[in-house]
Amino acid sequence: MSELLSTALLGTARSTPALQDLATGQLAQSITGDPAEVLLGAAALENAHRAGGVTASLHVAPAPAEEDDRVQLPPAAADHLMQLLAAKSWTLTEWFAVAVERGYRAPDHLVADLMSAARSNDTHRENILRLTGPRGQWLAAQNPEWSMLRRTADRLEVWHRGSHPERLQWLTAMRSVNPAAATAEVQRTWDTERGEHRAAFIAALATGLGDADAALLEHALDDRRKDVRQHAVQLLRQLPRSAYAQRMAARARAWVRVEKKPLRTRLVVNMPGSLDDSARRDGIENVHFKNKGIRSWWLRMVVTAAPLSAWDDMIGSASQALDIRIEDQWRDVMTEAWVNATVLQRNPRWASAFLHKQGRQTERRVVPLVPAGERLEYILAGHADSYLLGVDGAALFDDLPHPWPLELAQRIIARFEDIAVRHASTGKELGQLSRHSHYSTLRSAETHFPFSAVPLLHAAAERTRDHGWQQAFSTAAANIEHRRTLLKELE
Amino acid sequence: MTSPWSEGQVASVATDAGSLAAARTLSASWSDTGHTGTALWGLCQGSGRSPYRTVVDLDGPAFSCSCPSRKFPCKHALGLLLLWSQGQVPDAADFPPFAREWLGRRATRASEPGPPAPPSTAQGKSAERRADRVAAGLDELDLWLTDQIRSGLGSTDTSPAAFDAVAARMVDAQAPGVASALRRLAFTVALRPDWPARLLAEYAKLHLLVVAHRRLPELPEPLRATVRAHVGYPVSTDKVRGEPAVRDRWMVLGSQTTEEKRLFTRKVWLLGRDHGRWALLLDFAHGTPNFANAVPPLGSLVDADLHFYPGAAPLRAQWDAGHGAAEPFTTLPAGGIDPALDAFAHVIGADPWVRSWPVLLGGVTPTVTDEGWLLVDAEGRALPVTGDERNLWTLLGISGGHPVTVCGDWNSEALTPVSVFDRGVVHSLVSATAPSVSTRTAGRRR
Numbered sequence: 001m002s003e004l005l006s007t008a009l010l011g012t013a014r015s016t017p018a019l020q021d022l023a024t025g026q027l028a029q030s031i032t033g034d035p036a037e038v039l040l041g042a043a044a045l046e047n048a049h050r051a052g053g054v055t056a057s058l059h060v061a062p063a064p065a066e067e068d069d070r071v072q073l074p075p076a077a078a079d080h081l082m083q084l085l086a087a088k089s090w091t092l093t094e095w096f097a098v099a100v101e102r103g104y105r106a107p108d109h110l111v112a113d114l115m116s117a118a119r120s121n122d123t124h125r126e127n128i129l130r131l132t133g134p135r136g137q138w139l140a141a142q143n144p145e146w147s148m149l150r151r152t153a154d155r156l157e158v159w160h161r162g163s164h165p166e167r168l169q170w171l172t173a174m175r176s177v178n179p180a181a182a183t184a185e186v187q188r189t190w191d192t193e194r195g196e197h198r199a200a201f202i203a204a205l206a207t208g209l210g211d212a213d214a215a216l217l218e219h220a221l222d223d224r225r226k227d228v229r230q231h232a233v234q235l236l237r238q239l240p241r242s243a244y245a246q247r248m249a250a251r252a253r254a255w256v257r258v259e260k261k262p263l264r265t266r267l268v269v270n271m272p273g274s275l276d277d278s279a280r281r282d283g284i285e286n287v288h289f290k291n292k293g294i295r296s297w298w299l300r301m302v303v304t305a306a307p308l309s310a311w312d313d314m315i316g317s318a319s320q321a322l323d324i325r326i327e328d329q330w331r332d333v334m335t336e337a338w339v340n341a342t343v344l345q346r347n348p349r350w351a352s353a354f355l356h357k358q359g360r361q362t363e364r365r366v367v368p369l370v371p372a373g374e375r376l377e378y379i380l381a382g383h384a385d386s387y388l389l390g391v392d393g394a395a396l397f398d399d400l401p402h403p404w405p406l407e408l409a410q411r412i413i414a415r416f417e418d419i420a421v422r423h424a425s426t427g428k429e430l431g432q433l434s435r436h437s438h439y440s441t442l443r444s445a446e447t448h449f450p451f452s453a454v455p456l457l458h459a460a461a462e463r464t465r466d467h468g469w470q471q472a473f474s475t476a477a478a479n480i481e482h483r484r485t486l487l488k489e490l491e
Numbered sequence: 492m493t494s495p496w497s498e499g500q501v502a503s504v505a506t507d508a509g510s511l512a513a514a515r516t517l518s519a520s521w522s523d524t525g526h527t528g529t530a531l532w533g534l535c536q537g538s539g540r541s542p543y544r545t546v547v548d549l550d551g552p553a554f555s556c557s558c559p560s561r562k563f564p565c566k567h568a569l570g571l572l573l574l575w576s577q578g579q580v581p582d583a584a585d586f587p588p589f590a591r592e593w594l595g596r597r598a599t600r601a602s603e604p605g606p607p608a609p610p611s612t613a614q615g616k617s618a619e620r621r622a623d624r625v626a627a628g629l630d631e632l633d634l635w636l637t638d639q640i641r642s643g644l645g646s647t648d649t650s651p652a653a654f655d656a657v658a659a660r661m662v663d664a665q666a667p668g669v670a671s672a673l674r675r676l677a678f679t680v681a682l683r684p685d686w687p688a689r690l691l692a693e694y695a696k697l698h699l700l701v702v703a704h705r706r707l708p709e710l711p712e713p714l715r716a717t718v719r720a721h722v723g724y725p726v727s728t729d730k731v732r733g734e735p736a737v738r739d740r741w742m743v744l745g746s747q748t749t750e751e752k753r754l755f756t757r758k759v760w761l762l763g764r765d766h767g768r769w770a771l772l773l774d775f776a777h778g779t780p781n782f783a784n785a786v787p788p789l790g791s792l793v794d795a796d797l798h799f800y801p802g803a804a805p806l807r808a809q810w811d812a813g814h815g816a817a818e819p820f821t822t823l824p825a826g827g828i829d830p831a832l833d834a835f836a837h838v839i840g841a842d843p844w845v846r847s848w849p850v851l852l853g854g855v856t857p858t859v860t861d862e863g864w865l866l867v868d869a870e871g872r873a874l875p876v877t878g879d880e881r882n883l884w885t886l887l888g889i890s891g892g893h894p895v896t897v898c899g900d901w902n903s904e905a906l907t908p909v910s911v912f913d914r915g916v917v918h919s920l921v922s923a924t925a926p927s928v929s930t931r932t933a934g935r936r937r
Contacts, residue, residue, distance in 0.1 A: 008691045011643025036637035041702070043695035048843040051903035052836030056828045056872035059865055061856040064892030079502055087512035109918045111888035112881070135891050142859050143884065471536070474519035482515055 004043050012036045024049045065138030070105040073131070077489040078107050084486070085117050085124075090447040091483050094402065096127040098490045106131045115139055118149055125149075148173075159185055164197055171204045179208030187216050195225045202231040209235055214242040221281055233283035233305075240307035240345045247282060248305040255299065256334075258314050258324070266325040267315075267334070271295040296333045303337035308347050311338075318353035339363045360387040368398035376400060380407055389415050389441050397444050409453040412445060413460050413473075420460075420469035442472060446479040454480050495580075496549075501572040503788065504552060510562050514569035521574060525583035525590075531575055532590040535567045544589045545571050548597055553781040555593045563779055621665050625722060626704065628664020632657065633701040636694050644687050651677035668723030672697065696844055714841075716801035721844045726800055731809050736796035739763030741770065742820055743789050744851070744898040745909035747921040748780050755780040760849055760898060760909055761797070761808075764824070769849045770797050770808040784810055787817035789910065790917035804842040806849075821915035825853025825896045828872055835901055847902035849909070854894040857886045866897060866906065877905035882920040889913050 007017040012035035019028045019038075024045040031041035073081070077099070084092050106114055111132050118128040118136075129136060129151060140146035148169050158170045174182040186201050193201065202220055205213050213235070220232035221244075236244040259268045275284055275298065282305075289297035308318070315321045326334055342350040343365045351369035354362045355378065367375070375396050378384060387393045389412070400408070416438070449457075454477045461473035505511040517535055522542065524533035529549040534542040535558075543558040545567040554564040564572075574580055586594060635657055639647045647653075654677045661670035676693055680686045703710065703718045710718065720726065745760035757780065759772040774782040787793045795813040799805035831850040838848045855866040857876065864876035864883050876883065876899075889895060889911050896912040899920075908920040 005688055005691055008640055009643055009645040009687055011641055011646065013641050014643070034637065034641075036640040037698070039640055040636060040695045040698035043691050044699040044843065047692045047695055048839050052839040054832055054835075054903050056832070056868075056874055057865075058871050059858065059860070059867050059873035060871055061858050061867040062892055076498070079499070083508040083512040083515075086508035089512065108889045108891060108913070109885060112884035115884075115888075116881070135888065138891060139884065139888050142887070471519050475516065478518040479516070482518075 004039060004046065008039060008043070012039055017042065022046050023053075062142075066134035068105050068133045068135055070103050070133065072107050073099065073104045074489055075107070077104075077486070078110055080486055080489065081106075082110065082113065085114075085121065090443060091486060092124055094447070094483070095486055095490070096124060096131075098487055100127060100130055102490060104131065104490070105133045106136070108135060111135050111139060115143075115146055115149060119146065156185075164200075167197075168200055168204060171201060172207055175204060175207035179205075179210060180212050182208070183213050183216055190216070190219070195223075195228065198223065199225060199227040199231055202228055202235070205235055209238060211239055211241050214239055214244070218243060221283070229283065237305040237341075238344045238346075240309065244282060245305065245307045247278070248302055249307055249310040251279065251302045252306040252310055253314070255302065256314075264325075267327075267330075269299065269327065269330045269334075271299060292333065296330075299330065300333050300337045300340075303334060304340040304344065306341070308338070308341050308345055308350055318347075318350040319357065322353050322357050339366060342366055342369065359383070360390075360392045364392070364395045367395035372400050376405070376408065380411060385411075385415065388412065389419065389438050391437075391440075394440055394444070397441075397448070400448070402448055403450040404448045406450055406452055409445070409449045410456060412441065413453070413456050416469070416473070417460055417464065420464045420466050423469060424464070424466035438472075442476055446476050446483070449476075449480055451480060451484050495576050495578060496572060498573065498576050501569060501576055504564060504572070505569055506562050506564070510564075510566045511569055513566040514573055517566065517570035518574060518577075518579075521571070523587065524571065524574065524580045525587070526575060526580045527583050527586065530586065530590060530594055531571055531580060532586060533571050533574070533580070535570065543567050546590045546593050547571055548594060550785070553597060554779070621724075624664055625666050625724075628661055628666050629669070629701045629704050629722070631660060631664070632666075632669065633698060636698050636701075639694065644690055649676075649680045649686075649690070651681075666722045668721050669697065669700065670723070700844060711803075713801060713803040713805075717803040717842050717844070720800065720802055728809070731798050731800055732811075734798045734801060736798055736811055737763070737766075737768070737770075737808075738794070738796050738814070739765050739768065740792050740794050741797065742792045742823070743787050743817075744849075744912075744917065745919065745921065746786070746789050747909070747919075750780070753778050755782075757782050759786050762849070762851060762898075764792060764820070767824070769806060770799065771806050771849070772810060773807055786810065789919055790819055791817040792820040793817040802842065804838045804845060804848075823851070823853070823896055823912050825851045825912075827854070828852060828866075828868055828874055831901065835903065839903070847900040847907070849898065850901045850906065851896065851898050852906075853896045855897055856892060856894050857883070857890045857897070859883070859887060869894065874901075875905040876908060878907045878920070882908065885918070886911055886920055889918060 003021060004017050007015045016035060017039050019025050019042055022028055022042060022045075024042070028038075028042035028045055031038045031045075033041070072078075081095070081099075083089075084095060089095075114128050114132050115136055118125045118132075121128065129149060132139075137150060137152070140149045147166075151173075158166050159174075162170065171182055171186065174185070183205065186205075190198070198220070202217070205217070217232045217236050217239075220228050221236075223229050223232070236242055239245060255271055256267060256269050259266050275286075279298075284298050284301045286294050287297045288294065289300065311321045312318070315324055321338070322335075338350065339354065341347070342354065343363075346369055348369055348371050351366045352371070352374055354366050355370050355375075370378075379388065379396060384393060384396055388396070397404075419438070445453075457473045457477035457480070461470050461477070464470045464473060502511055505514075520536045521533045522536070525531070531547040531549065533545055535545055536542045537558065543556055545554075545556045545558075545565075547554050547564075547568055554568040556565045556567045558565050558567055560566065571580070585591075654673050658670040658673040661667070661673060672693065676690060679689045679693065683689055700718065700721055703714075704722060707715055707718060716726075740763065741761040742764055743759060744762050746757065748755055748757045750756075755776045755778075757772075757774045757776075759774075761770040761772065762768070763770070772784075772786060774784055776782050793813050794815050796811040797808040798811055800807045800809075831852060835848050835850070838845055852866060852868070852874075855868050855874075858865045858867050858873070864878075865873040866876055867873045878899075886895075886897070886908055890913070897906070897908050898910045898912070899906040899908040910917050910919050910921075912918075
């Protein structure tokens with residue numbers, strides 16, 4: 001055949017094919033015509049002969065996947081899962097909680113699609129992998145694109161010998177499972193790592209960050225590279241029990257003091273003229289800060305990083321601190337830094353103090369830190385009525401126990417109805433009154449309302465005169481019903 | 492009155508999971524819904540001022556909606572079906588005007604007889620004219636082919652434009668089968684590292700077709716039909732109907748709908764349970780995938796008569812009549828690698844132009860290696876596998892390293908899986924609406 005091909009490439013004008021070596025050579029010799037026709041005829045014969053004469057090759061099949069004796073997802077639930085994933089449904093969190101609790105496994109024909117979904121879905125990746133179980137792991141072991149989905153303990157060789165992206169992947173995965181072991185590995189090789197890799201490794205410690213990481217972070221403050229030092233500072237600010245935090249507390253005490261006079265307790269700020277080396281090591285920098293001056297920036301850095309407990313010692317409770325008089329020049333900087341500290345240190349007491357003092361003006365990152373029970377009480381007491389449905393209110397719902405209590409559903413529906421009434425009377429679909437501005441609240445309602453809220457929504461739909469709102473209530477009710485169906489399928 | 496579909500049935504007509512999920516969110520948006528006989532309709536309020544008018548003909552099924560969606564069926568049609576499956580569509584005595592118009596058009600089209608056959612003398616004359624034109628065209632093609640070989644494949648023009656020019660001549664010569672074979676060559680040259688060998692093989696096949704066409708009167712009737720089919724002569728429905736009916740219990744082993752330039756093609760793979768014969772149903776629809784003929788779903792078996800298109804290795808067939816309702820099958824008589832290769836050898840012997848032939852391999856384990864995909868039997872004998880990566884991973888996931896039964900198309904180089912049978916269930920390995928091969932390769936070239 002290669003004989004025919006080389007003649008064909010060269011052209012029969014310059015070369016003649018040898019037919020006798022072909023499997024069909026004898027037949028081919030009976031073909032008449034000019035050399036080109038003979039060649040084409042012979043090739044046709046030879047091709048047919050080859051196509052019909054293909055035989056199997058030999059190969060050893062690999063070891064099969066481990067057995068998974070969990071019960072397979074009911075077919076309807078499996079079908080719905082793919083739809084929910086495609087639609088990025090908010091119901092998935094609840095769905096997975098039930099499916100995992102019941103110990104289901106995914107049907108085999110969906111495992112490959114689920115693995116693809118797990119690759120791009122950060123939120124539900126681990127749940128998907130739990131569902132696909134050993135079959136998914138077996139599949140992932142054969143597809144290099146799915147190596148990030150492998151969850152085996154014996155992959156330390158990746159850390160020792162892998163490429164940088166592989167090592168980073170290992171580190172991030174390991175941080176979410178066993179942060180201490182991961183830090184120990186980083187510590188072991190730290191001094192031999194390349195600078196840009198060290199920066200990435202430090203940043204990876206953000207996952208599963210804890211007091212045990214303080215020593216390594218402290219070490220990183222002396223790094224030659226600025227990005228390594230910056231990442232370390234960012235993480236250290238989240239560890240109020242670290243030596244770093246204590247140094248910041250000492251600076252705070254040196255720069256800020258409480259002046260107690262009868263009837264006139266106030267916070268007095270007394271900034272130094274320059275920074276010493278140790279302050280610069282701790283990441284306090286000269287930055288021009290919104291025309292407020294370099295010293296404002298230093299103060300902000302220090303108060304943000306000092307443990308909030310330092311203020312408890314100096315002033316008293318968090319709410320007392322928020323009430324204290326501060327010179328105009330420093331007031332905003334102090335408040336802003338306290339907000340930052342509350343968020344970084346995830347301090348629930350300070351978060352409550354902010355919420356009760358500032359109401360809807362409370363920084364949105366702070367509100368979810370208020371314990372769920374307290375937030376719920378706050379809402380049910382009517383303190384949040386005026387902003388419950390707006391963007392400001394959304395943070396109040398963060399991580400409330402699921403499903404929400406019926407009273408909360410009642411309160412939200414009542415607020416929706418108020419708006420629907422105003423809407424029907426003005427007939428305008430603008431600004432505050434627009435249904436679409438309440439989209440996220442409606443979404444949360446569909447996801448978190450108890451099933452017992454369905455009749456309330458239907459009743460609201462019947463009372464409402466505005467067509468759009470009628471539909472919004474019915475849709476929410478229908479979606480909650482659908483959620484009920486989805487969860488029933490898992491039984 | 493038809494009883495409402497189950498949710499599963501509704502899901503089975505959806506093109507993707509996303510549109511089904513979208514359809515669910517519509518349940519509160521419907522008004523003026525109704526159901527009569529085999530039709531459903533309703534108005535669905537979207538974001539615009541006037542609601543979308545949605546109609547479903549359950550016979551078929553076929554869908555119509557005034558929304559601009561290119562998905563078919565759109566989320567509104569699916570939403571309407573879901574609503575119906577939940578028993579929320581009331582029975583009605585008559586259709587509203589918007590539904591009547593479309594349903595009426597469908598009914599007329601179905602009952603309309605095909606275009607009347609021209610009187611036989613005129614038909615004979617035009618057939619003669621066509622035969623002359625084809626013969627002249629093929630002679631011209633042969634001159635081109637031999638020229639290519641004479642001057643050498645290494646130095647001839649293998650640009651897409653060159654193949655398109657010859658293909659256009661073949662369209663003029665009323666040999667569309669040859670034209671599309673020529674157009675495919677441009678992709679072969681662009682995409683395959685072994686293109687000179689492929690090109691020689693394809694040129695050889697075309698030359699063989701020309702030679703066979705010249706000797707058409709001498710050929711036995713089945714082979715004559717095969718040659719005519721590959722050249723691209725049309726075969727009338729009546730002629731196919733005239734072929735003796737083949738009755739068997741036909742198992743539906745695969746179904747695929749592809750779209751190219753709004754022409755939808757549905758391919759259904761059938762295997763006769765009693766006689767082990769393969770049949771392929773091909774249906775076409777313009778604009779929307781509303782096919783005139785209904786076929787039983789994947790994984791079901793139906794006792795039916797088929798008429799095969801005439802040829803030396805008949806495969807394509809037309810559905811005639813069923814002798815009873817379709818029922819699911821849960822076992823499958825599957826052969827091994829050797830019988831499948833033997834069968835293919837016989838097919839090639841009868842029809843050397845055939846591109847692929849269906850095979851059913853039992854007890855094979857899908858395997859992925861550094862060199863590619865394989866199906867390995869219990870003795871460790873392997874055949875190469877090709878196809879869409881996503882479907883191949885699904886196949887591997889279903890088997891999990893255990894033997895399964897695979898149905899696919901074998902083309903002497905590799906098997907393209909169509910479906911897999913595992914623990915009594917047939918899973919499709921071709922997407923419901925996949926882009927056809929040529930559009931996909933065209934996309935990659937850009």
